[in-house]
Amino acid sequence: MKTLVFFGSAREKGHTRAMVDLLLENLEGEKEIIDAYRTEVQPCKDCRFCWHKKGCSIKDGMQDIYQKIEEADNIILASPMYFHSITGELKSLIDRLQLYWAGHIRNDMPTHFIKKGAILMVGGAPSFENQFLGGELVFKNLLNDLSAELVGEVCLPNSDVDSLETRQDIAKDVVELANKLNQANSSK
Numbered sequence: 001m002k003t004l005v006f007f008g009s010a011r012e013k014g015h016t017r018a019m020v021d022l023l024l025e026n027l028e029g030e031k032e033i034i035d036a037y038r039t040e041v042q043p044c045k046d047c048r049f050c051w052h053k054k055g056c057s058i059k060d061g062m063q064d065i066y067q068k069i070e071e072a073d074n075i076i077l078a079s080p081m082y083f084h085s086i087t088g089e090l091k092s093l094i095d096r097l098q099l100y101w102a103g104h105i106r107n108d109m110p111t112h113f114i115k116k117g118a119i120l121m122v123g124g125a126p127s128f129e130n131q132f133l134g135g136e137l138v139f140k141n142l143l144n145d146l147s148a149e150l151v152g153e154v155c156l157p158n159s160d161v162d163s164l165e166t167r168q169d170i171a172k173d174v175v176e177l178a179n180k181l182n183q184a185n186s187s188k
């Protein structure tokens with residue numbers, strides 16, 4: 001089983017990373033983190049190359065990431081909320097995954113889910129309605145375009161005050177999510 005994490009926090013040792021680390025500690029198989037703040041990739045320029053060919057005209061570090069996506073059984077999307085959405089750096093990297101969305105135009109989308117997906121998000125503010133909605137919209141639609149079935153989502157609100165140490169219930173949810181992913185991939 002191979003797991004690829006798209007990690008979108010500016011802080012290398014923040015709450016989002018703590019969520020990712022706990023998930024990975026409890027996940028079997030090979031694991032790799034793509035760190036959006038420390039990966040140099042250019043933004044999508046909407047050249048529409050991918051409307052005709054499943055690839056990208058920009059030859060940079062993304063080529064390697066596309067290969068890792070193809071090989072991954074699990075795609076984990078992890079970001080803090082910045083102004084009610086995922087961070088800009090991660091969004092810019094995700095825009096380079098337009099070639100998966102363009103499968104709708106090329107007409108070569110897989111007809112069924114071929115991967116599993118999971119979402120981890122952190123918000124500094126005390127919990128409020130729709131705190132994570134902006135991130136959910138981006139992440140859930142991306143998982144669909146990657147033909148990845150959403151297995152679960154865990155969010156940590158109030159991270160200005162709380163952490164996985166003070167919110168053991170949320171830490172437990174992260175471990176349970178790892179177990180679900182292990183079970184969902186038990187044949188791999």
Ligand SMILES: Cc1cc2nc3c(=O)[nH]c(=O)nc-3n(C[C@H](O)[C@H](O)[C@H](O)COP(=O)(O)O)c2cc1C
Binds near residue numbers: 084
């Ligand atoms: C530019 C910026 C915008 C933010 N916007 C929000 C927000 O809309 N909602 C929220 O709950 N927290 C917001 N926060 C707080 C972060 O989500 C919080 O600090 C989180 O813990 C950061 O993740 P990290 O611990 O992985 O660095 C914002 C923080 C920054 C720096």
